[in-house]
Amino acid sequence: MNVLPAWSAAFHGGQLATVLSLPLPDVRDWAFAGSTGAGVKVAVVDSGVDGGHARVGGISGGVALEVDTSAPGGFRVVPGPHEDLVGHGTACAAIIRSLAPEAEIYSVRVLGANLKGHGALLHAGIAWAVDQGMSVVNLSLSSKSEKLFAPLHEVADEAYFGGTLLVSAANNQPGPTYPSQYSSVVSVAARRGSGPMSLAYNPRPPVEFGAHGIDVDVAWSGGGSIVATGNSFAAPHVTGMAALVLGKHPTLTPFQLKSVLQAVSDNADPSPT
Template identity: 30%
Template sequence: MSPLPSRTTQRNSLVKPLIPTALLTASLLAACSSNPTTPATQATRPAFVSAVQVTATDTPAGVAQRLGGTIISWPTDCAGSCTALVGLAERPAATLGAQSTGTVEANRDVFSAGGAITAVMGGSRHYMTGSRHYMTGDFTAPWSSGTYSPIPENAPLWQKIGLEQAHSLAPELGAGITVAVIDSGIDLTHPAFQSSLTASGTWKDFYGLDNLPQEEGEIGVGAYGHGTNVAGIVLQVAPAAKILPIRVLGPDGSGDVAGVAQAILYAADQGAKVINLSLGSLENSSIVEDVIRQVTARGVYVVAAAGNDNQERIVYPAALATKKGSFGEYLLSVGSSDLNDLKSSFSNYARTLEIVGPGENVYAPYPDNMVAAWSGTSMAAPMMAGGLALALGQELRVAGKDLTKKMAESAFDVYNNGANEAYKDMLGVKGRVDLVKFLKDTTRQ
C-alpha cells in the first residue's frame, strides 16, 4: 500500500472526558476510556443538528443566519425541496417555527460502537493489562503475501455458518461489491487491507473532518480497533469485496448524529451496495432514519447490530428493520449467538429481531499489523454484510428486495427441541445465519 496522505486537520493533545454511565448504557459500549489523541476539530462539534428543508433559491449563508448556526452539509443539484444539515449551539427559538428550523435533535455522542475486545495477538513480545493478554511484534501472516485468508482461530465459527461451502457456491466471493464500514475507521496500513479497499479518494472521516479514516487510540482502550475488526470480518466472509472505510466514531466509540447521517448518504453516493452499521442508540434519530429510508429506497442494503445490553429491545437503527417499505426489504437487524446456537449472554433480543450470527470471540485484523478477537452483535452484523456481498456477486434468482427476507428465513432453527426457550421467537425469524442455504435459495448455481 502506498504511504498514507497527510491529515488536513491537526491533532492536538487534548484530554477527552469519559462518557457518562447513562450514555454508556444507552450506546452499548462494553469498554470506554478517555483518550489523549482527540482531533482538535471535535472541540467545535455542535450540540444540536437541524435537518432543514431548503430550495434552489436558498443559500447556505442565508439559512445559517436564519437559524443562527453553521452549515454541516448542503445539497447539490437541488431541483425541488432538499435537506441541509445545520449545526446549532442551542435549540432555536420557538418563534422561528417548526418549518423554519426543521427537525432538531441532540447531536453529540448519540451513537456508539458495541462489543468488547477479548484477545490481541501478533508476534513474539507480549504484556499484560488487567486480565487481557496482548502480543506485539512483526506479525504478518495470514497477509504476508498481501492476500487475505481465513484466520485459523475462526474455524469453528465458519464451520457453524458453512463458510467454506458458501465460497464454493459463490465463487466470485463478492467481487464487484462495495461494502461500506461506517465505524471507528480502520487501520489503513494493515496488510489485510492492501488490495481490499476502495480508491483512497473515496475514503472519508466525518469524525476528524478529513479524508483519512484511520483508527486512533491505544491497544485495549475504548473502541480502538473496532472498525478494523468489523472490516476484517466482512473480508473473511466475502474476500473479493471492496471495503469503503468511513469513520464516524472517536477513540471512545462515540459519534454524532450528523456524522452518521452524512456517512450513510455518502456511502450510497460512492456506490456501496451494502452498508454495515455496528453501532446504535436507544433513542431513534429521525434524521438518521430519513437517510436510511433514502438509501434503502435506492436498493442499498443496511445491516445494523441489535445491541449488547441483554435486554428485550433492539437499538436504533436496527429497530427500524421491520418497518414497511424499503426499511423492511433492505434493512437487516442482527443479534448474536454462541457456538451452541444459544443466545449470547450480552445480545439484545426481541420479536422484531430478524437474525443472529456467532458473534463471540471473532478474530480479525487489529491495528499495528496485529489480530484481535472481539465479542458483540457488532461482530455478527458484518457476517451478514459479507453474506449479502457473496450473494450480490452472483446471479440472483430472487428479487433484490427479497434478499434480507431470504437470509432470515433460511437461517438455522435455534428454537428446535426447546433450545432458547426463554427467548422463543426473539432471536430472529428462525435464528442463526446459514450461508449455504441462503445462497442456494437466492443465487443461480
C-alpha cells in the same frame, strides 16, 4: 463467555423455532457457490479501517466525518486515507474480507478514539454511503437518541428504496437503538454459531438475525488481533454473506436480499407444513 450481549438470548438455549422460507433448491449453493464478492461495494461505517492490516488487505477508498461547529451541519467531510482510531472498524472490515475476499471495502469514519460519535456524523456517514452507491453498509454501531429516530429512519428508507442494504448491529445493552430497530435494515445480534457462515433467523424480532459473534478472533489496531464478543462482530459476518449473494446476483433488492438471508438460515425450512 457467560454474559451474552443484549438481544442474543433469542438465538440460544434451544428457543429458536423453525421458519418457513423461500423454496429455493440447494439454497446455499444458489446464494453463495463460486462467489467472492467481486464487484460489490461495501462501506464500513465505524472508527476507520486500517487498510494495511494483513487481514484487511487494502481498501478501495473512504471518508472521515469530523465534528466542526463552524461548518454546515456541524461537521466536515475529509475524503481520502485516514487511520482507525480504535481497531473496531478494522475488525469489522477484516471479517467481511474473510468471507468476501474480492469485495470493494470503503471506510467511513464516524467514531472517535473512545468509540463514541455524534448522531449527525452517523446520519451523514450513512447518507454518504447511499450517495456513493454502496451495495452494502456495515453498521456495527447504533444510537439510543430519540431525536435521531426520524432522521435515521429517513436515510434508512432512502437506502432501502435506493438499493443499498443496511446491516445494523443491535446495541450490546438492552433497549431500543437506531437504526437496528427499523424493518428496512437487516438487524443482527451475536450467537455462538457453528462457523462464520452460520446464520439464524428470529421469527420474533425486532432483531431478526443471529450470527457468529461470541469469542471471535478479530483483527485489531497495530496489525494485531484480539478475541472479542459482541453484536458488533456478528453484523459484519452478515454483511460478508450479503456481499457474496450480491456477487452472484447483483440485481437483488434489499427486500429480496433479506429474504435470501432468511432462506439460508440454519433454522429455515422451505417445505410448507
